[in-house]
Amino acid sequence: MDAKTLLKERRSIRKFKKDKVNRELMNDIIELSKYAPSWANYQIARYTIIDNPEIIKQIASEGVKGFVYNISTLQEASGVAVISYVKGKSGSLDKYGLANSSKNPWEVFDAGIATHQFCLSAYAYGVGSVVMGVIDDIEIARIINLPEDETVAALVVYGYEESHPKPTPRKEVKEITRFL
């Protein structure tokens, strides 16, 4: 698949085949994901890959705030990746004593880039996925026993696509672009 097709045709997938994506392939996907850019190349994103149905069930019942839409996607899932990040690094340049403004959006920014690169990498390997933002980050951290120095950014539910959805609508370039 060429890069343009990859970028244009990746879709959020919410219905999956029963087949599991094996751990070796998940390693390959993370091997590609790790080339995402990050603040000062700190590489703060972490990937917890869950293919244990009991833990996925627990995330569905306790980790998505009872949002039925996400619960039903999780019931279909063959796997779930929890994307987390190491706190307190991005946004500062220790060597130079520089820090970003008091709020630190850069760690979340890094996690977002990493998440999308994970989804694109999965698609490049024939694996479908959907990002979930309607989640309970605290509950998920508890369920997966996340290290104290990390925060949950997003869930990515993944698996082999049952079918490929039609394109989702996008705004016209002229609506979202300014040239000066």
Ligand SMILES: Cc1cc2nc3c(=O)[nH]c(=O)nc-3n(C[C@H](O)[C@H](O)[C@H](O)COP(=O)(O)O)c2cc1C
């Ligand atoms: C930050 C973020 C949070 C999202 N949260 C959810 C979610 O909780 N549940 C869901 O089904 N889809 C979720 N999505 C998927 C979007 O609905 C989807 O990307 C959008 O409708 C465009 O469709 P496409 O990904 O197929 O192009 C999320 C996407 C992003 C980037």
